[in-house]
Amino acid sequence: MSEAISRGHTVTVVSRSLPDAPVEGVTYITGSALEADVLAKAFDGADAVVTATTSRGEASQAAPGIAEGLVKAASASGTPIFVVGGFSSLRPAAGEPRVIEGEVPEQYLAEAQAGQDALDALLAAPSDVKWTFFSPAAHYGSWVEGEASGAYKLGGEVMILDPETGTSYLHADDLADAILDVIESEQNSRGHVSVVS
Numbered sequence: 470m471s472e473a474i475s476r477g478h479t480v481t482v483v484s485r486s487l488p489d490a491p492v493e494g495v496t497y498i499t500g501s502a503l504e505a506d507v508l509a510k511a512f513d514g515a516d517a518v519v520t521a522t523t524s525r526g527e528a529s530q531a532a533p534g535i536a537e538g539l540v541k542a543a544s545a546s547g548t549p550i551f552v553v554g555g556f557s558s559l560r561p562a563a564g565e566p567r568v569i570e571g572e573v574p575e576q577y578l579a580e581a582q583a584g585q586d587a588l589d590a591l592l593a594a595p596s597d598v599k600w601t602f603f604s605p606a607a608h609y610g611s612w613v614e615g616e617a618s619g620a621y622k623l624g625g626e627v628m629i630l631d632p633e634t635g636t637s638y639l640h641a642d643d644l645a646d647a648i649l650d651v652i653e654s655e656q657n658s659r660g661h662v663s664v665v666s
Contacts (some may be wrong), residue, residue: 470495472645476653483511502535508542517652518543521553532583536590540598549599551648552591555584556637559604559628559663568628588661601651604628605644606637606665617642617666623651624663637665 473480474494481496491497500507502522512518522535536552543550557568557577569585584604591600604626617640622629630637643666651662 472642473649476649478649481511481515483507503531503538505538505541508538512542512546512548515546515548517549517551519551519553519648519652533586533590536587540590540594540600543598543600544595547597547599549601549652550591551601551603551652552587553603553605553644553648554587555581556604556607556609556628557581558585558588558602558626558661560626561628563627567626600660602661603644603648604661604663606639606663608636609639609644610641613638613640613666616640617646619643619646620666621647622665623647624665626661626663629663629665639664639666 470480470482470492474492479496480492480494481498483498483500483502485499485501487497487499498507498510500510502508502511502520518539520535520539522532539550539552542548557573558581560567567585569581573581588602591598591602594600606629621639621643628637644664647662647664
């Protein structure tokens with residue numbers, strides 16, 4: 470959000486409740502992204518709609534419904550949508566099954582499946598819907614040690630791994646940069662994108 474504002478974008482945030490410290494210049498819509506009227510407000514006049522809702526715990530059950538609602542709103546408005554999913558929707562190599570199709574530890578399974586269900590909703594979307602699905606690195610978030618790198622790598626649906634460590638990392642700020650760069654490039658039609666720092 471702060472990166473979008475710093476680039477001169479007008480930002481509207483949809484959330485169930487107002488934050489304790491609202492950000493100056495941001496418009497807030499209170500409500501659930503599962504409600505059609507709330508989504509209609511979010512899409513009204515928007516050049517792009519980004520969703521990065523949590524899929525942990527009970528929220529995992531809402532992810533597919535949110536994605537389906539986004540698809541309907543995008544089809545009606547022509548607004549491109551950008552969905553942040555999970556690492557488990559990636560493939561180890563071209564043509565191989567996605568991570569979610571293999572052995573996923575029980576504690577991560579519901580979250581991983583929710584992300585894949587959201588991607589499936591996008592893959593099934595009408596051809597007029599412009600969408601991009603972002604799969605962050607295996608280790609992703611503001612909790613990742615160190616500062617944001619200020620750089621990132623983009624790939625397709627095949628995971629990008631460090632050859633030395635065999636894993637991947639992504640800072641939340643680097644993901645924000647990647648999403649905004651993709652939005653601003655307008656090269657955002659029906660693609661699955663992997664992102665690593």
